[in-house]
Structure formats: C-alpha cells, structure tokens
Amino acid sequence: MKKMLLTSLLCIAVAAAGLCQDRFQSRIEALMDARPVMGLSVAVVKDGELVYQKAFGWKEEGVEQLESSDIFRIASISKSFSATSVMQLVESKALGLDDDVSGLMGFEVRNPKFPDRVITLRMLLSHTSSISDSEGYFTLDAINPSKNPNWQKAYNDYAPGEGYQYCNLAYNMTGAIIEKYSGERFDQYVRGHVLAPLGLYGGYNVNELDAMSFASIYVYDPDSAKFTLSPAAYAPRIEEIANYQFGYSTPIFSPTGGMKISAPDLARYMIMHMNYGKGETARIISKKNAQTMQTPISPEESYGLALWKTDKLIAGRELVGHTGSAYGLFSAMFFDPKEKFGVVVISNGCDPTYENGFNAVIRQTVNILYEELIKPN
Template sequence: MVITNPRNIAILLLALIFSFSARGQVAEAEADLRRIMDEMDVVGMSVAVVKDDKIIYSNALGLQDVERNAPLKEEHIFRIASISKSFSATSVMQLVEAGKLSLSDDMSDLVGFRVRNPKYPEKVITLKMALSHTSSINDSEGYFNLDVINPAKNPDWAKCYNDYEPGKGYEYCNLNFNMIGTIIEKKSGERFDQYVKQHILNPLGLYGGYWVESLDSTRFATLYAYDPATKEYTPSPSAYAPRREEIQNYVMGYSAPIFSPTGGMKMSATDLAKYMLMHMNDGAYNGVRIISKKSAKRMQKKVAENGYGLAIDNVENLIPGKTMRGHTGTAYGLYSAMFFHPKEKFGIVVLTNGSNTPAEEEPNQVIVATVNSLYNHLIKQQ
C-alpha cells in the first residue's frame, strides 16, 4: 500500500519518531538498571512501571537462583514482605463496608482478650490505631503468635506496650497486623489466606497468596541475605517455609500469624503492579471494584504524624518533589517497594532478592536508586 496523503504521512512519521524515542528510553532505563545492579551487587531485580491505567514497562534482570545460575523471569514470585500489610488493610475495609467491622472497634473485643496499654488502662486501643501503627504496641516480645500479647499466655505481656498513650505516637509494629489477620478470620468466617485469595486476588486475576503450598514452588525467587562482614550471600529458605505442622493444628481466629498477614504475601512484580493500579484508581481495576472510593481514600489518608495511613504510607523522601503513596518491604534479604502518585497517575514496583545495601536504611538505597531511575527514564521524559 502506498501512502500519498500528506497528513497520513505526517502521522506515520510522528508514530515512527515516537516509537524510536520510546525504544531509546527503554534501552537507557535497562542500561541504568544494570548499572545499579552492578554497583549494589543485586542478585536479581523484577520491576514494573504503570502510567494511567496500564503497565507501560516490566522486566526481570539477574538471577532467580544463584546456585543453579537460573535467570530471573517476570513470572517469578517473591515474598514481598511488609507490602503485604496493605492486603490485610484492604480486607478490613471490605469488612467495614459489609458492616462487620468499624475502625473505632475496640481491639480487645475483636481479638478476644484484653488489649490495653497498662500505663493507660482506660484508653481504648482501636482497630484504626492498629492499622496505622499508632496503637502504642511494639514487637519487643515478638510477633509470630498472639501469645506474646495475650495476658493469659505471657507473664511479660506488658512489655508489648510503649510508654506513650495509644493514638498519641507512632511505632511500626508487625504484631498489629498479625492481630488484624485473626480479626479478619473472626469476622469473615474464612481462613485469612483464603479470604484474601477469594476477595482480592481472584477478582483481580492475580497469581499469588500467603499459603506457600498453594503456589508453584518453581516460581519462587530465592531470597539472599547479605553479610557485610564476610560479603557473602546466604539463601533464606525460611522465606517460603510451608509450616505444615502449624497449619495442621490451626485455630481459626488465633493462628493467622502462621501466614504472616504482616509480611507473607508472595507475588510477581507485574501482578503487584495491577494490585497497585487498584489503589491508584481508588479501589477499582479493570472494571472490578475491590473497595469503595471512600475506603481507598481512607487507607491513603495520613493518620500518623510521619504520613502513615492505613497500611499505605505517604513519603516525600523517595522521588524528589513528589509525595508518593505505597509501602516498602524488607525481609530475608529482599527489598521491595510499591509506590504510586494518585494525581499524576503513575506508579513503580521494585522487587529485589539480594543486595549489599544496608538493611537498616529506609527506604533502602537500591529501592531509591531503582525507583528514581525508572521514573526519570520512563515517566519524567514522556
């Protein structure tokens, strides 16, 4: 076919120019990602970038498994650590909308034992406080089961509380969300992992979950913990421990910490990006509404003074000049991030399975470098 119309020729030329420009930006982005991986000794990295209502870029670089020299692929799934908290909070908002919960509910009534800071025994600790880490509860006694804070089970239960009044301070606390997992079970009648699968993952068409044995283990990205003293990486098999015996003895409404509502979701970067699009678009994605616009806004609204909402953080130290919403994750050698800008309608997901960057930094160096690289090459230049 010969194109002779000048207008059509101009449109075709513009399309070709745009295509070449976009390819150039992608090539530059990938080159920069490899530079970051070399500088920070990253084992593997899976990323996804969204703009408006679609994923505009995704890629997997490096290794899934060092011992087998197996390359990382986009379909590989990671334990995403604390980004998991937003799935728990989303579940809570669904139950709030169904009239089964209220954010002002007393945590004591919800979990079935007394949840009170002994220094402020008359002050009610609410579900909202637990969701926003303003409950005055801490992880000093651990958080892998509810016995640590149950006065009938642990004589040192009082150590689980800080000195400040509930609602008047902030401390990030995993125990908050492991308790929330049990509340979801009590109010829904479904096991925690199954509730999330049936009410969030399946409706959105996402592959993942909290229950290890429900997933294809060949798709797990091995997580590697870095030892700065020896400069060596060690695999972290406990990240995907099946915990069969604990599950066999499961007690509904008490054993949810086995699945780690606070950090146990396993998912790929591309599926996590689709989930992020749901939050970026106020509770709906691809024609499926998961929570109401009001609930989505409520999750994103700042509660704590540092900007934390209901398992969605508001951060200003990630991309200069941008207030981003989302969450990070750090566990077993993994560093992860899921952040979006609700007004400019872009977002970035990063999952890494090993890096030499200091674990105590928040957000981690490899996350900051990767997010800014993807933003500068694929969002800012558009």
C-alpha cells in the same frame, strides 16, 4: 503520501522508544554492577496503565535468570492487603474501625499503663496502638495475658493514639480479626476477596502456589561480600497449618509480611489503590474507604492505614505506598493517585545500605524508572 508519513512517524516513535529502553536498562545494569544485587523485578504504571515490566539478574544464583512472572515474598507491603480486607469488612458492617480490639480478639488488649484507654482497630492499622514487637510477633501469645506472663512488656510507655511505633504484631492481630469476622481463614479470604476479583496470582499460603515460580531470596553480607540463601522465606508450615486454631493461629500466614506475588501483579494491585478502590477488572473497596487508607493518621510519619506518604523516594514528588524488607528481600510500591503513575521494584537480595530512609538499590532503581519512563520531558 499521508499513509507513508504516518508509517514514518510510527517508525521514528518505535525507534525512540527502543533507544530510551536501551538507555534506562543500561542504567539499571550499571547500578547492578556498582552495587551487589542478586536480582530485580520492576513494573511501571503510567496514565493508570501497566506500561513496562522487566526482570534483571538471578532467580537462583548462577543457575536461573529472573523472569517478570516470578513471585516473591514481598514483606511489609503485605500489610496493605490486610488493611484492604478490613475495609471490605467495614463496608459490610462486619467490623468498625473504632471497635475495641479487646472485644475483637477475645482477650484483653489494654496498655497496663493506660488501662482505661480503648485500643481500636484503626490504631492497629496505623501503628498508633502503643503495642510493640518487644515480645515478638510470630504468635499472638506475645500479647495474650493468659499465655504470656510478660504480656505487659508488649506495650510502649505512651497512651494509645498518642504516639507511633511500627508494629508487626498489630498486623498479625489484624489478620486474626479478619479471620474471625469474615468466617474464612485469612489466606483464603484475601485470595477470594482481593486477589481473585483483580485477576491476580499470589497468596499467603506457600502450599497453594507454584513453587517453581518462587524467586529465591538471599541475604547479602557486606563483610564477606557474599549472598546467603534464605529458605525460611518460603517455609511451608505444613504441621502448623494441620493444627491450625481458627482466629488465633493466623500469624502462621504472616498477615504482616507474607504475601507472595509478582512485580507486574503487584503493580495491578497498586492500580486499584491509585484509582481509589477500583482495579482493572473490579472495584473491591469504596472510594471513601480507599481514601481513608491513604489519609495519614500519624503526622510524624505520614502513615495512614498500611499506606503512607513520602516525598523522599523521588525528590519533590509526594507519593503513596509502602516498602518491605525481610530475609534479605527489599521491595517498594509507590504511586501518585492524582497523576496516575506508580512504580514497583522488588529485589530478591541486594546491598542493604540505606539512603534517605530507603534501601539505596530500590530508591535508585525507582528514580531511574521515573526519569526514563514517567517524568515529563
């Protein structure tokens, strides 16, 4: 009798889970019917474990369905991989967060309006360096006085450490610093010291990944109501890599936005940050340094070192994480380190409309997953 009762309860629980899954999947499908969406890949962590992964829509428009194992260029969430790498080098004493970036880069990095103010590595990672993207960020020539006659324009009017402006160039500079002080090419360092210990598949080098697993990325144009393929998202850069200058050509791999990874593996990486440096298979940074990454430096933006805090993604819940957008892709990785839950959502093309500072499709998908799979009853 007892065995029969347990079996019945198990059946009820499984049936309830199935109904719940049907409900939230139908909610996501309804969202995709209401707004233009090429594809969505999602992953949910609850109680510190990956409990759900699912892909919706197209990997290649009208040709192939998206699968959870497909990988995406995740855009600016990539910055946290660069910052994590820096923290590893800080632990090995190869670098210090308050090191002068001029010395680290090998050329002068000084705001010409504040020549006596040191710009530190911590400032690069927190977007408080006063450096801007106004001269571009695809090459370090943008800020190198010996390469760019307009290098002064790469700086803002405020003093280093006294303002905030999101800056992609700062993270491409960070990638070059990682390279110089680790002795390994940037993409190879991240693969060997961040991805491999956590058992994750991905990387910054397109040529070392399975091209068949790439989810095509599309830009949606609201005026024409059409999606357009963005092949540049996975440009192989073969010639540039062949002529690579160690410690300077690093923007080729885009430390600021070029990580390619699946939603489930990004969720496993997120678990590491949720657990303050300890992943499912290994600890890769100390608890202290993981907490440093999550501690806001810029009060107006609540931004730490490639991770920021917000209560606008899910109303009333303070979460830690990052967003990404490039080539038509939108992504989000956010978690609660105290309650041990988190959500990853990646779209390879969708309606670009924003609400409350987030892409509306991404924000609404996050909230559906939270309400159906995480929120206490």
